[in-house]
Amino acid sequence: MNLFDNINIVLLGTLYAGNIGSVARAMNNMGLNRLTLVNPQCQVDEQAFWMATHAKKILETVCIVPGLKNAIADSSYVFGTTARTRRWRNTITPQHMAQRAITLSATNKIAVLFGPEDAGLSNESLELCNEVVSIPTARGATSMNVSHAVLVICYELFCASCRPQISCDVEFAPAKKVEEMYAHMEEALLKIGFLNAQNPGHFIGRVRRVFTRAGLTGTDVHYIRGIFRQLLWYVNKHERRGSKKEIQDRPKK
DSSP states (O other): OOGGGGEEEEEESOOOHHHHHHHHHHHHHTTOOEEEEESOSSOOOHHHHHHHGGGHHHHHTOEEESSHHHHTTTOSEEEEEOSSOBTTBOEEOHHHHHHHHHHHTTTSOEEEEEOOTTTOOOHHHHTTOSEEEOOOOOTTOOOOOHHHHHHHHHHHHHHHHHSOOOOOOOOBOOHHHHHHHHHHHHHHHHHTTOSOTTOTHHHHHHHHHHHHHHOOBHHHHHHHHHHHHHHHHHHHHHHHHHHHHHHHHSOOO
């Protein structure tokens, strides 16, 4: 099995067609072939194919989707890249990321996210990631062309794939199922008044970061959703009972 078949390079909001072509070329140099574009701000045009040189097949099979959650729906482990320090999130090196990705890719689909050239990935996008990767650079020169960043990441993946691997049989839940779990959790916690209805994402974000660091299997997601399903059932049951009692206690005319 080619471990790279389970690794998806995802570009979010790419601005320039030439960069898409250069990314395809970088991927091809290192043996990767799965490329997804999320809301690209340009076309995969003649310039993209010209910059891709021998990687035209990657562009011919590129997947273009309207939203990030759609792009990672079937991915069980997601890495996001950033050039900026995030106070609320620790970062790992490309080498660490690559070893982790190759180990997991035998039983899991992996996505590696890259943001648009002008701003990178937003905090909201990074919330969807299990781990965040930062490429070390010289002080004062942290900004990299997206194709260069992809090349560094793909190089480390290639090197990691050449080393002896420790098998990993853990199969994590797809991102789509995990997102459904968070939606279920938010619904239940809003129902009991635990969350601030004006900003429920603040608390959910903290919970999300705990779970994404740990990684959730399908069984984990099933049990967590079971807790909140039971909580909603209990709340709804008592609401119905309270409404029925209120009707019974109304004075008869």
